Amino acid sequence: MELVMKAFSIREYKDTRSGFGEALLELGRENKNVVALCADLTGSLKMDKFAMEFPDRFYQAGIAEANMISVAAGLTIGGKIPFTGTFANFSTGRVYDQIRQSVAYSQKNVKICASHAGLTLGEDGASHQILEDIGLMKILPNMTVINPCDFNQTKAATFAIAEYYGPVYLRFGRPKMPNFMPDDVPFEIGKAITLKEGSDVSIFATGHLVWKAVEAGMKLAEQGIDAEVINIHTIKPLDEEVILKSVFKTGCAVTAEEHEINGGLGDSIAQLLVRKLPAPVEMIAVLDKFGESGNPGELMIKYGLDTPNIVDAALKTIKRK
Amino acid sequence: MKINNSIQQLRDLSFQVRKDVIRSLAEAGSGHLGGSLGLADIFTVLYFNILNHDPQRPDWKDRDRLILSIGHVAPVLYASLARAGYFPIEELQTLRKLGSRLQGHPGKDHGLPGLELSAGSLGQGLSVAVGTAISGKIDNKTWRVYSIHGDGELQEGSIWEAAMSAAHYKLDNLVSLVDRNNVQIDGNTKDVMNLEPLADKWKSFGWHVLNCDGHDLKDIILAYEQARKIKEKPTVILAKTHMGKGVRSIEDNHTWHGKAPSVKQADKFIKELEQNG
Numbered sequence: 385m386e387l388v389m390k391a392f393s394i395r396e397y398k399d400t401r402s403g404f405g406e407a408l409l410e411l412g413r414e415n416k417n418v419v420a421l422c423a424d425l426t427g428s429l430k431m432d433k434f435a436m437e438f439p440d441r442f443y444q445a446g447i448a449e450a451n452m453i454s455v456a457a458g459l460t461i462g463g464k465i466p467f468t469g470t471f472a473n474f475s476t477g478r479v480y481d482q483i484r485q486s487v488a489y490s491q492k493n494v495k496i497c498a499s500h501a502g503l504t505l506g507e508d509g510a511s512h513q514i515l516e517d518i519g520l521m522k523i524l525p526n527m528t529v530i531n532p533c534d535f536n537q538t539k540a541a542t543f544a545i546a547e548y549y550g551p552v553y554l555r556f557g558r559p560k561m562p563n564f565m566p567d568d569v570p571f572e573i574g575k576a577i578t579l580k581e582g583s584d585v586s587i588f589a590t591g592h593l594v595w596k597a598v599e600a601g602m603k604l605a606e607q608g609i610d611a612e613v614i615n616i617h618t619i620k621p622l623d624e625e626v627i628l629k630s631v632f633k634t635g636c637a638v639t640a641e642e643h644e645i646n647g648g649l650g651d652s653i654a655q656l657l658v659r660k661l662p663a664p665v666e667m668i669a670v671l672d673k674f675g676e677s678g679n680p681g682e683l684m685i686k687y688g689l690d691t692p693n694i695v696d697a698a699l700k701t702i703k704r705k
Numbered sequence: 706m707k708i709n710n711s712i713q714q715l716r717d718l719s720f721q722v723r724k725d726v727i728r729s730l731a732e733a734g735s736g737h738l739g740g741s742l743g744l745a746d747i748f749t750v751l752y753f754n755i756l757n758h759d760p761q762r763p764d765w766k767d768r769d770r771l772i773l774s775i776g777h778v779a780p781v782l783y784a785s786l787a788r789a790g791y792f793p794i795e796e797l798q799t800l801r802k803l804g805s806r807l808q809g810h811p812g813k814d815h816g817l818p819g820l821e822l823s824a825g826s827l828g829q830g831l832s833v834a835v836g837t838a839i840s841g842k843i844d845n846k847t848w849r850v851y852s853i854h855g856d857g858e859l860q861e862g863s864i865w866e867a868a869m870s871a872a873h874y875k876l877d878n879l880v881s882l883v884d885r886n887n888v889q890i891d892g893n894t895k896d897v898m899n900l901e902p903l904a905d906k907w908k909s910f911g912w913h914v915l916n917c918d919g920h921d922l923k924d925i926i927l928a929y930e931q932a933r934k935i936k937e938k939p940t941v942i943l944a945k946t947h948m949g950k951g952v953r954s955i956e957d958n959h960t961w962h963g964k965a966p967s968v969k970q971a972d973k974f975i976k977e978l979e980q981n982g
Contacts, residue, residue, distance in 0.1 A: 419843065440843060443874075451832045451866035458836020461770055461821055464843065466836070481826050482863070486833055490813040490823040526814065 398563040400556035400592075401499040403538030405430025408467060408497075411546050412438045415465065418546060421456055422469040423449045428558075429469035429499050453479045456494045457486040465546060466494055472501035472555055473514040480520055487551045488524040494552075495545050496521075501531075501555045502642035503670070503687055504592055504680040513675035519647020521553040522620045528552045528573060529620040531641075531649075533594035535563040537617060540571035548573055555591065557642075559680045562595045565615075576623035578630075582612035585698045586630040589640040590616045590649045593668065593689060597640050600694035611698055622652050628661050636664045636701040640694050642684075645669035664704035666697035710753050715922045718788060719749035723951045723978055725784035725797050731971035733801040736809065739948035739961040740855065741781040743886050743919070747944060748785040750925040751851060760790035763818040770821055770837050772852040774830020775884070776810035777963070782820075783807050791819040828861025830854065831881060835871045838879040838939075849933075852881045857889030860898045865910065871939040872911025879939040880932040884919065886948045888959040907941045919944030952977045 411418045412434050419441045426432045426444070435442040445452035449470055456466035468475065475498035476483070487494045498517065505513045522529045528550060532538040538556045545552045569577065579594070580601050589597035594615045601613040612630050616623065631637050637657065639650035650667035657663050670687050684690050710718070723745045730736045752758075756769045773782050780800060787794045792806070799805035806817040810825030822833055834852035841848055858864065871879055883903075891897050900906075904914045913935045917928040925944065932940040948962065949955035952974045966974055 419840075443839060445870065446866075446873075448863075448866035448870065450829075450863040451835070451870055454829045454832030454863070454867070455836035455839065455870065457822070458772070458833035458838070459840045461772075461833070461837040462840020462844070462846070463766065464840045482829055482832070485823050485826045486829045 396563045397560040398535035399558060399560050400532060400535055400538040401428070401430050401558060403532070403535040404497055404499070404542050404554070404556055405433060407539040407542030409433045409437065411543065412441065415546065417463060417465050418467065419443065419459055419464045420467045420469065421445050421452050423447055423452050423474065425470050428471070429497070431469050449474045449479050450482050453482040453494070453496070454486045457490060457492040460492040460494060467497050468494065469497050469499070471512060472498035472517045473512055476517040476520045476553070477514060484524060488526045491526055492551060493549050495554060496552065497554045499556055500558045502557060502592065503675045503683040503689065504557050504559045504642060506559065506680045506683065507677050509677040510674035515642070515644045515670050515675065516647060517553075517555060518619055518641070518643050518649070522647070522652065526551055527620065528618070529555070530573065530618050531555045531591040532617045533591055533615055534561060534565050536565045536567045537571065540569070541617065544571045544573055557592060561592055564595060564598070571617070574618045574621040574623055576626040577615040577617065578612065578626065579615055580611065580613040582610040583633055584610045585702050586612045586614065586627075586634045586637045587640065587694060587698060588614050588616050588627065588637060588649065588653055590619060592642050593640040596689070596691045597694055599691040600698065603691065603695050604698055609698065609702070616649055619649050619652060622656060624656055624660075627653060627656060631657060631661055631663050635705045638666045638668065638694060638697045638701055640668040640689070642689060643669055645671055664701045666701040668693050668697055712922050715749055715753055718753055719746050719922070720978065722749055722781065722784045722788060724975055725787065725794070726780045727966060727971045727974050729780055729784065729797040729800040730965040731968050732798045734965055736780055736801060736965045737777040737963050738965055739888070739955065739959070740775070740778045740884065740886070742952060743946040743948045743950050744778055744781045744853070744884055745951065746920045746922055747853070747882060747884070747925055747946075748781050750922055750929070752785040752789045754926055755929045756851065757848065760819065763791060767846065767848050769848050770850045772821055772830050772834040772837060772850065773811065773824055774852055775827065775855040775858055776824030779807070779809065779811050782811065786819045792817070827855070827858045828863040831864050831867035831871070834879055834881065835867050835874070835876060838871070838876040839874060841878050842874070842876065850879045852879070854881060854883050855889070856883055856885045856887065856894050856900060857897070859883065859900055859903070868907065868910040868912065875937045876939045877936050880929065880942065881939065882942040882944055884946050885943050886946045888948050888957065888962065890959070890962050892959060904943060911938055913938050913940040915940060915942045917942055917944050919946035920950055951981055953981065
């Protein structure tokens with residue numbers, strides 16, 4: 385409860401990609417082995433300050449993402465910690481085989497940092513709004529998948545993945561969203577953060593949907609429903625302990641994400657619950673459709689990823705108990 | 706560790722490596738014989754004359770790095786690593802078997818010492834070599850990067866992305882070698898997808914191009930020594946080779962690209978090797 389109260393006291397809007405950019409710059413100052421690569425999107429990825437301050441450790445890859453990913457794998461062979469930056473679409477689908485063989489199967493310490501993920505990219509439309517990236521990355525052995533919820537958490541996650549040895553996919557976005565996670569909350573890979581405790585329903589959310597889940601928790605409280613809201617910033621490895629404890633208490637769950645229903649957070653949690661603690665689950669996700677042009681807010685409403693959708697899903701899953 | 710082996714010593718080693726390749730493939734019952742034999746002289750020169758490495762310390766920070774991009778010639782890599790002392794020679798007989806560190810295509814997460822990268826899906830190793838070379842440049846290191854490619858592999862577009870970037874970053878610590886045997890699974894490269902004019906392609910991408918006879922040990926050494934003197938640009942060695950080299954009855958026969966000999970055939974092939982030696 386304390387975290388949510390703190391969250392509501394902050395009314396600041398910031399983009400997650402800027403959290404990444406700030407952390408990368410600080411990492412550059414702290415660790416000379418941190419290097420960055422970008423495929424002609426330095427400004428969009430907020431890597432420009434790093435590039436200016438550390439020209440000898442910034443490598444422009446040009447519009448050649450496949451090369452960029454494998455070059456990053458090579459940089460680790462000389463002991464570097466490479467952070468690659470491009471849009472989520474070009475960070476995953478376009479370069480899947482390079483990630484699979486040269487990074488994941490080769491156990492290389494590459495940090496694949498992806499911006500403009502999901503519908504909230506907005507007006508550019510479906511070609512760029514990848515909604516399959518979490519699925520593509522989470523099915524790869526050796527891969528860690530992180531989808532932070534706001535500026536502060538993206539910044540904290542960027543520091544955390546530099547400390548961790550191994551391949552990581554870090555997903556963030558373009559629009560300015562509420563920056564509500566207090567900046568002193570530690571980021572531990574694979575450790576979910578309970579934002580609000582509750583006993584009637586567990587709401588597990590990731591990325592931009594965490595804020596919506598917090599709002600949904602408040603709306604449900606107005607109706608006398610005590611929802612537990614949990615921020616699942618790491619989709620893989622999944623914090624099974626926190627999820628099982630929560631569902632053991634509440635008996636039902638809602639998952640919420642800016643991703644396809646196939647391959648996202650929802651099916652990771654459903655798989656866990658089916659194996660260890662069967663319980664009703666409702667999923668807020670994109671239902672096997674490509675996105676389209678529009679502003680982020682309109683798109684989230686049209687595709688059913690808004691606060692009222694989470695509230696409805698909570699009511700529905702409670703009824704199924 | 707860098708050994709200045711005499712040409713006769715290298716000849717003996719390449720003969721041994723070829724024998725290891727044939728025996729391990731016969732024992733495995735599957736695998737790629739043609740390309741593995743075709744690269745035996747080049748691998749012997751690299752592991753026993755060119756590379757600055759230490760089999761007792763596979764992760765030695767100042768080692769030269771060898772990046773094998775064409776994973777299917779794993780048998781010649783494994784034979785060279787074993788002969789150099791990275792692991793026991795007997796282990797070669799575990800090739801492609803359950804639980805082995807010698808995967809059908811090299812797999813970095815199976816714990817084989819001396820292996821830098823998983824490979825098998827083509828067209829990635831040059832990019833990895835570029836990244837490795839950049840990391841050496843960042844720290845002003847003198848160690849060098851050697852990558853090995855197939856000619857058919859050059860049909861992958863990502864090779865040319867990598868080629869562009871190596872020249873852009875002036876990676877004179879990178880030497881790539883193309884196993885120019887003119888053959889790929891479906892036939893001759895000129896029929897499947899023509900690569901010529903190949904030297905001009907590399908030149909136009911900003912590389913220094915050298916040619917060598919990939920079975921003439923002196924010529925291979927000379928090419929690598931010349932490459933060392935080239936500054937401000939990467940070097941590619943177009944090595945003319947014959948698939949199946951050493952075993953006359955299968956030389957240049959593309960049907961031996963992805964085949965292993967039976968134990969009986971292996972005996973016959975080794976006899977042929979001995980006669981040629």
